[in-house]
Each structure stands twice: as C-alpha cells, then as structure tokens.
Amino acid sequence: MPIIETHNLTKVYGDHKAVDGLKVTIEQGRLCGFIGPNGAGKTTTIKMLATLIPPTIGSVHIGGHLLWPSGKRSLVARMLGYVPDQFGVYENMRVWEYLEFFGLAYNIPNEERKQTTESILELTDLYDLGDQFVLSLSRGQQQRLAIARVLMHNPKILLLDEPASGLDPQARIELRELLMELQAMGKTILISSHILTELATMCDDLIIIQSGKLVFNGSPAALRDRVDAGRSYRIRVAKDMEKAASHLKQSEHVASVEPENGNLSVRLKDPFPGEGYISAILQRAGMHITLYQPEEPNLEDAYMRLLDEVGETKGSE
Ligand SMILES: Nc1ncnc2c1ncn2[C@@H]1O[C@H](COP(=O)(O)OP(=O)(O)OP(=O)(O)O)[C@@H](O)[C@H]1O
Numbered sequence: 001m002p003i004i005e006t007h008n009l010t011k012v013y014g015d016h017k018a019v020d021g022l023k024v025t026i027e028q029g030r031l032c033g034f035i036g037p038n039g040a041g042k043t044t045t046i047k048m049l050a051t052l053i054p055p056t057i058g059s060v061h062i063g064g065h066l067l068w069p070s071g072k073r074s075l076v077a078r079m080l081g082y083v084p085d086q087f088g089v090y091e092n093m094r095v096w097e098y099l100e101f102f103g104l105a106y107n108i109p110n111e112e113r114k115q116t117t118e119s120i121l122e123l124t125d126l127y128d129l130g131d132q133f134v135l136s137l138s139r140g141q142q143q144r145l146a147i148a149r150v151l152m153h154n155p156k157i158l159l160l161d162e163p164a165s166g167l168d169p170q171a172r173i174e175l176r177e178l179l180m181e182l183q184a185m186g187k188t189i190l191i192s193s194h195i196l197t198e199l200a201t202m203c204d205d206l207i208i209i210q211s212g213k214l215v216f217n218g219s220p221a222a223l224r225d226r227v228d229a230g231r232s233y234r235i236r237v238a239k240d241m242e243k244a245a246s247h248l249k250q251s252e253h254v255a256s257v258e259p260e261n262g263n264l265s266v267r268l269k270d271p272f273p274g275e276g277y278i279s280a281i282l283q284r285a286g287m288h289i290t291l292y293q294p295e296e297p298n299l300e301d302a303y304m305r306l307l308d309e310v311g312e313t314k315g316s317e
C-alpha cells in the first residue's frame, strides 16, 4: 500500500485553482522529488499533506489513514515531519535548547529526550554547534537544524519544502547526504524544488506539476525516456556543414537542427524513424560523415521541454 495517496486533490483560492485534480502515490521508503516552477502549487500541496490546510475537493490518505476529508489529522500529524519553506525565528535559543523545546512539545520523557537530542545533533552534523545560538548558524546549518527539529518525534514521513534553496554547493551536498541517511533509516521523504537537476540524481521518483496539474510521475530514467528517448544526435560531415544542415532540416522526421561547437545537434521527431535515418539522408546527399554520436539527454532540457509541451497543449484547448 502506498504511504501517501491523493485523489483529485484540489485547492481553489477565489477563482484560481492552486492545485488541480492531483492524483499521486508515494511508496514507503522512497525519496521523492516534487518539482514545478514558481507558483505551480508545491507549497499548497505539501501543506495539505502536512494536515495544515484542507483541500477544496479530493482526498488524501497517509499511512493507510484517511486525512482529508474529515480524517484523522492529529494521528497523521504524528507520522509527519514537516519543514516549511521559511525557517522560524528563535534567535535567543541555543541549538540544543531549540531541540529540547520541540522534544518537550512532543512529550518525549526527560531521559529519552536528552538521548534523542544528542543522537539527532550527531545525525544532522550539528553536535559541535550545540551551544551556539540558532541565529548565528549558517543557512545550511539552520536548514539542517530545521530538519533536526522535525526528527525529534521520529516521524516515518518527511515533507520538506524547498530545503535546498539558498544553499551553497557544499551545503547542498551535506543536505543530500543527510537525506540519504534518513532514507537508509527507512523514512519516506518528499522534497520540493523548482530545480529538477538539484533532485534528479538522488531521487527514486519524481512528481512534476505545473499550474496545479500533474505533468509527470515516475523515475528520472522514465522522464528522460518520455521526453528524449535518445532521439538527439551530434553530427559532423567532412565539408559543407550548411548543406548538411539544410538537407536535414528538409527531412520529414527531423524536429530541429542546431549548430553546436562546430557540430550539428539534430533532434528527431517522435516516433523514432530508426537508428540509420540521419546517416541515410546525408549519404544520399553524397556527404561524408565524420561524427555520428547519440546525445546524452540532458534532464533539465527534458524538463523544460515537458513543461513547454504541456503548456502548448493547454493553450490549444
Ligand atoms: N493563501 C493563498 N491565497 C491565495 N492564493 C494562494 C494562497 N496560497 C497560494 N496561492 C496561489 O496558489 C498558487 C500556488 O502557490 P504555491 O505557493 O503552492 O506554489 P509553489 O509551487 O510552492 O511556488 P514557489 O516555487 O514559488 O514556492 C500561486 O498562484 C499562489 O499565488
């Protein structure tokens, strides 16, 4: 059974659908990237999952329990660790006090609370900073503390809203290592971002939304296949590159021909006309091919193309 399941999840503000009929499932133990451009509805969706705001219509089940409509909010909330996109301000608290405070709020008994605090400080690599004031921490350290705080009650599921935003590359790596560790502990993690490449290499699954609607739900490899399927080639010919480009442009299965570092980048249309299609055209034109190389699909390009495709379909409705 999926640990998170939504059906027709919809949130309307005024006459604007911030989230529009989302049907997603997340399996237990997965690290799932939740991606979409600004305003796509990520935060709104996460807040509904986090028990904080009710959907206008649709249902949510978490851990096998109904959350919305009229479900077990407090029971579900105990299974969740939610880190919002803004860090709360507790400037006059030390790091360990901050965690103690949330441990108390979760009713963790005294002895256990001390142990929990220490092991979480260790896990999040904040142990040596325990006596520092929260506001004196770097952004990356604060972000890890925000995660540390929601680990105090040992939740099964983590909902992290843009935890990597504003982090430098080193802090991103540290965050990624922490997430991998949490996943290895068996936690299910949903992490949002508007930057696909930030998540694609570490996530098992991707959920992509645009204008509140589901655009894609599957593995990073499936995303590459869906949008690119190895249908771009890097080509060079011995003499007349312009002639080669013009022959290719006139061919019915060629989507685009772009000059790129002295080569031609040639994209074929879907359905794929076959491995030898481009070489046959060039040979028929009497051209000598000196480079013929399938291009590794670039995931960010794939993502942008996917959003474009969906945008265009919507525009023509
Ligand atoms: N409380 C609210 N009242 C009215 N409109 C809202 C409210 N919250 C969000 N919206 C609108 O809903 C849409 C989705 O917003 P949301 O914050 O969920 O997007 P997001 O994907 O998290 O964007 P970002 O990448 O900028 O964080 C936006 O058009 C936003 O203006």
Ligand SMILES: [Mg+2]
Residues within 6 Å of the ligand: 042, 043, 044, 085, 161
């Ligand atoms: Mg947001």
